[in-house]
Amino acid sequence: MSRQVVIDPITRLEGHGRIAIFLDDKGEVQRAYFQIPELRGFEKFLVGRRAEDAPQITSRICGVCPTAHHMAATKALDDLYHVEPTETAKKLREMLYSIFMLEDHALHLFFLGGPDFVVGPTAPKAERNVLGVIQKAGLEVGKRVIAMRKELRGLIQELGGRVIHPVFGLPGGVAKPLSEEARQRFEEVARRGLDFAVFCEGLFEEVVLKNKAYVDAIVSDAYTHRTYYAGLVDAQGRENFYDGQIRVVDPSGKEFAKFPARDYLKHLEEHVEPWTYVKFLYLKAKGWHGFTDGPESGIYSVAPLARLNAASGVATPRAQDLYRRYFETFGGRPVHHTLANHWARVIEIVYAAERFLELASDPAVANPDIRRMPTATPTEGIAAVEAPRGILIHHYTSDERGILTSANLLVATQHNAARIAMSVDKAARATIHGGVVDDGMLNQVEMAFRAYDPCHACATHSLPGSAPLKVQIFGPSGELIRTIVRGSGT
Amino acid sequence: MPKPKVAFYWCASCGGCEEAVVDLAEKVLDVVAAVDIVFWPVALDFKKADVEAMPDKSIAVTFVNGAIRLSDQEEMVKLLRRKSQILIAFGACAQLGGIPGLANLWDRASIFDWYYRAAPSVAAKDAGTPPRVKVTVPEGELELPAFWDTVKTLDQVVEVDYTIPGCPPTPKLLGAAVEAILAGNLPPKETVLAGTKSLCHECRLNDTKPEKMLLKDLKRITEIRLDPEKCHLAQGILCLGPVTRGGCEALCIEGHMPCTGCFGPLDQTADFGGKAVSFLASIVDVNDEAEAKKILDKVADPTGIVYRYSLARSRLGRKRMEVKA
Numbered sequence: 001m002s003r004q005v006v007i008d009p010i011t012r013l014e015g016h017g018r019i020a021i022f023l024d025d026k027g028e029v030q031r032a033y034f035q036i037p038e039l040r041g042f043e044k045f046l047v048g049r050r051a052e053d054a055p056q057i058t059s060r061i062c063g064v065c066p067t068a069h070h071m072a073a074t075k076a077l078d079d080l081y082h083v084e085p086t087e088t089a090k091k092l093r094e095m096l097y098s099i100f101m102l103e104d105h106a107l108h109l110f111f112l113g114g115p116d117f118v119v120g121p122t123a124p125k126a127e128r129n130v131l132g133v134i135q136k137a138g139l140e141v142g143k144r145v146i147a148m149r150k151e152l153r154g155l156i157q158e159l160g161g162r163v164i165h166p167v168f169g170l171p172g173g174v175a176k177p178l179s180e181e182a183r184q185r186f187e188e189v190a191r192r193g194l195d196f197a198v199f200c201e202g203l204f205e206e207v208v209l210k211n212k213a214y215v216d217a218i219v220s221d222a223y224t225h226r227t228y229y230a231g232l233v234d235a236q237g238r239e240n241f242y243d244g245q246i247r248v249v250d251p252s253g254k255e256f257a258k259f260p261a262r263d264y265l266k267h268l269e270e271h272v273e274p275w276t277y278v279k280f281l282y283l284k285a286k287g288w289h290g291f292t293d294g295p296e297s298g299i300y301s302v303a304p305l306a307r308l309n310a311a312s313g314v315a316t317p318r319a320q321d322l323y324r325r326y327f328e329t330f331g332g333r334p335v336h337h338t339l340a341n342h343w344a345r346v347i348e349i350v351y352a353a354e355r356f357l358e359l360a361s362d363p364a365v366a367n368p369d370i371r372r373m374p375t376a377t378p379t380e381g382i383a384a385v386e387a388p389r390g391i392l393i394h395h396y397t398s399d400e401r402g403i404l405t406s407a408n409l410l411v412a413t414q415h416n417a418a419r420i421a422m423s424v425d426k427a428a429r430a431t432i433h434g435g436v437v438d439d440g441m442l443n444q445v446e447m448a449f450r451a452y453d454p455c456h457a458c459a460t461h462s463l464p465g466s467a468p469l470k471v472q473i474f475g476p477s478g479e480l481i482r483t484i485v486r487g488s489g490t
Numbered sequence: 491m492p493k494p495k496v497a498f499y500w501c502a503s504c505g506g507c508e509e510a511v512v513d514l515a516e517k518v519l520d521v522v523a524a525v526d527i528v529f530w531p532v533a534l535d536f537k538k539a540d541v542e543a544m545p546d547k548s549i550a551v552t553f554v555n556g557a558i559r560l561s562d563q564e565e566m567v568k569l570l571r572r573k574s575q576i577l578i579a580f581g582a583c584a585q586l587g588g589i590p591g592l593a594n595l596w597d598r599a600s601i602f603d604w605y606y607r608a609a610p611s612v613a614a615k616d617a618g619t620p621p622r623v624k625v626t627v628p629e630g631e632l633e634l635p636a637f638w639d640t641v642k643t644l645d646q647v648v649e650v651d652y653t654i655p656g657c658p659p660t661p662k663l664l665g666a667a668v669e670a671i672l673a674g675n676l677p678p679k680e681t682v683l684a685g686t687k688s689l690c691h692e693c694r695l696n697d698t699k700p701e702k703m704l705l706k707d708l709k710r711i712t713e714i715r716l717d718p719e720k721c722h723l724a725q726g727i728l729c730l731g732p733v734t735r736g737g738c739e740a741l742c743i744e745g746h747m748p749c750t751g752c753f754g755p756l757d758q759t760a761d762f763g764g765k766a767v768s769f770l771a772s773i774v775d776v777n778d779e780a781e782a783k784k785i786l787d788k789v790a791d792p793t794g795i796v797y798r799y800s801l802a803r804s805r806l807g808r809k810r811m812e813v814k815a
Binding site: 020022030031033035037039040041043044045048049050051052053056057060061062063064066081143146147149150153157159160161162163164165166167168170171175176264265268269270271272273274275276277279281288371373374395401402403408410 | 502503504505506507508509510513515516559560588589590592593595596600601604605606609610611612613616617619620621622625627628629630632634635637657658710711712713715716718741742744745746747750787790791793794795798
């Protein structure tokens with residue numbers, strides 16, 4: 001007779017994420033399932049819509065990373081209409097995107113994953129949130145974070161019309177130019193943004209990297225999986241958020257495949273499990289062999305850890321130095337430690353800030369040629385960007401009027417879904433013995449999945465950085481033996 | 491005096507409404523200090539049981555965002571309704587069904603068929619075995635919430651006292667609503683807490699809108715370089731400003747793009763899409779059927795344009811379901 005433990009995590013009374021753990025007679029873990037009980041059907045109701053509306057409709061998949069969907073759809077429209085955006089448009093898009101990556105990653109550092117480290121994983125839950133971060137780092141720091149976020153988001157709104165659900169992208173370009181006066185203001189903010197990024201880097205160094213207990217946690221086996229990694233890289237193999245080819249490296253770090261988004265169907269495939277609404281992506285050439293890691297499994301990972309693993313460098317100087325030091329510290333590429341995502345994210349904060357400053361300093365972003373008008377008949381469009389949480393692929397087909405006839409969207413968390421499921425299972429197995437489910441176990445499970453910054457329709461974006469968890473332990477005949485509630489608010 | 495108790499809840503939504511709360515920026519701290527937040531699943535860990543234990547009407551104000559898609563969402567908003575003096579529909583999804591409501595053009599079976607079988611990336615061996623509400627795995631049984639055929643608005647499930655519209659609402663509107671609550675200065679029930687006039691009244695291009703709008707042709711944004719200093723409608727671009735409630739600060743217009751209607755209908759309008767279509771009919775200047783058809787073809791996707799945010803709230807509600815014998 002097995003017993004079932006259900007962890008209803010995060011926000012989930014209506015349920016966007018749930019962990020069910022089955023124990024055997026001895027109270028050992030048989031298997032932990034990470035379920036996503038959420039689906040909205042965007043791919044289906046995009047059919048019949050005007051192609052040009054896709055960037056605005058798909059941004060509603062996620063209100064935390066709307067810019068990622070907006071940009072992936074916009075680039076897919078370039079492809080659908082066979083129109084090359086102007087150089088100015090490309091630069092403006094990448095600049096807006098860099099601002100977005102900077103503010104989104106900073107949100108994660110201070111509001112979401114960071115509190116685990118800055119305040120400490122064993123601190124009282126009531127302090128493990130952004131207010132706790134402010135308390136530890138000082139009120140001035142808190143004010144600086146809030147002010148910086150507001151300023152960056154203000155720029156996105158100024159250029160993109162709106163910050164939550166922008167109206168910026170059009171096939172062949174963008175809707176709004178940047179005046180020279182505005183460019184100078186953007187450049188000033190970019191300088192402050194880079195100062196802020198360096199400050200984030202210093203804070204992470206001080207609080208995390210100088211703390212042996214944290215570093216030990218990062219490299220511990222409980223948070224380690226040897227999988228493939230994928231990320232967008234530029235022509236020189238360097239990490240890029242806005243454009244490039246998808247590069248996949250194997251668990252030893254060797255290049256396994258490199259392909260344009262257009263060829264994604266040759267390389268990637270989706271596995272369906274009957275117990276969750278999320279589909280699991282894997283490498284087609286390796287096949288699906290269940291939830292297992294190693295070189296023979298097709299499971300791969302995306303997001304900051306994977307991006308750095310898949311890239312041979314970073315295109316900006318300060319971030320490149322950090323990239324080098326990061327791999328030196330871990331003894332080479334790739335890094336398999338899930339919690340290293342937090343450090344990788346800090347390196348990307350610096351990269352986003354440096355790239356923003358580069359682009360904002362380029363007088364060409366203020367050129368007026370922001371659009372090339374589409375003239376060809378629309379057919380099919382495929383494009384990818386790096387969302388904060390990993391590769392995002394949009395694929396559309398349309399009729400000759402530009403009315404969508406199909407949509408296929410591969411979102412970041414799907415690429416990571418199998419690895420997250422494994423992380424949760426591993427954390428449960430490592431910590432539950434003899435039927436004892438304690439707070440430490442919840443902590444491990446929680447940290448395991450938060451490191452990915454998973455975005456299950458934003459369900460796991462828990463503002464104070466502390467995912468409330470509930471575990472119910474049922475006896476063999478279904479009676480409730482014990483409930484453990486752990487959360488940030490109490 | 492004890493601080494007023496406030497609750498937040500989300501249903502089928504994208505998280506943008508939650509971000510809009512965070513976008514209060516430094517004001518968030520003032521709000522947190524002025525009220526007692528008793529329930530906010532995205533941020534604080536109070537459980538359904540805690541809400542159940544509260545006396546009825548003990549929560550001063552509950553904000554609900556998102557459409558109603560799953561049975562447990564319906565249960566939760568009914569519970570919150572019972573416990574709250576004031577229930578506010580926050581954002582387009584709660585008010586009108588929002589973009590997730592476009593799923594009402596389809597049903598569960600057709601959505602599942604694409605997502606778990608026909609989509610080109612689904613492995614052939616897995617095609618046609620979609621997730622199930624109850625599934626037996628080797629270790630036991632797992633459950634998933636049922637996916638409904640039809641998305642509902644909040645007021646189709648419970649009584650709603652006020653609405654803050656928008657996809658998402660602006661921090662300014664939220665801030666004003668919170669101030670009104672704290673000051674005990676709320677308007678009569680059922681008020682939509684935004685502008686009372688159409689978007690055109692706050693649009694800086696309104697001066698360039700012709701007195702009498704008559705259009706020989708409509709254009710799609712893919713065909714035209716918009717003049718950002720001139721009324722979009724006058725350029726033949728279908729801007730829904732004239733039939734959309736104001737209060738958004740004309741953000742899309744400032745982004746050099748037309749209004750798509752996310753703030754929903756004005757007070758006198760029962761059905762946003764119906765109003766938009768009749769407005770369109772009034773500005774199209776045609777003399778015969780052939781010309782009318784030519785213009786209508788330009789609209790291309792009338793349903794997705796006029797009901798983009800409000801299909802679930804419309805008189806039709808959804809596409810007709812096939813009746814099975």
